[in-house]
Amino acid sequence: MRRRGGRPGLMGMAARTAVVAGTATAVSGNVQRRQAGRAQSKEQEAADQQQMLVDQAAAQAAAQVQAQQPVAPAPAAAAAPAEEDPMVKLRQLGELHAQGLLTDEEFSATKAKLLGI
Structure with missing residues (x-):
């Protein structure tokens, strides 16, 4: 083809x-x-x-x-321990002296210091 x-x-x-x-x-x-x-x-x-x-x-x-928010105040410091009553300290001092743990001189010096003499 x-x-x-x-x-x-x-x-x-x-x-x-x-x-x-x-x-x-x-x-x-x-x-x-x-x-x-x-x-x-x-x-x-x-x-x-x-x-x-x-x-x-x-x-x-x-x-x-x-x-804008206020700053949170710092936590309050731990409260200072309350100062003990001088009479309580004198009583403890007297007990230590009576037990013979403190000499007469130490007792007298510490007592004068506590009383501010």
């Missing part, structure tokens, strides 16, 4: 049209997906930036509130 030259027949033309249409559809789909991906990434960046701004504003507000 001999091949005819010139223009393709009906089947050749249909095949060529199908290839061109398929290629155009594939390219168009890729372009749409790429554009959608770019739009989505831009939206995500905008959402991330907005969230960052909201977080910064919340942190600043919290810092201002904390700065």
Whole structure:
């Protein structure tokens, strides 16, 4: 069989049209997906930036509130033990002297110190 030259027949033309249409559809789909991906990434960046701004504003507000709150006073120092009555100390001193734990000189010196003499 001999091949005819010139223009393709009906089947050749249909095949060529199908290839061109398929290629155009594939390219168009890729372009749409790429554009959608770019739009989505831009939206995500905008959402991330907005969230960052909201977080910064919340942190600043919290810092201002904390700065405005009065500082809690330090806990009161433990009260100094009440000074014992000099009479009680003299009585204890007398008991120590009576037991022989203090000499007469020590007793007299300590008693004078307690009485402020």
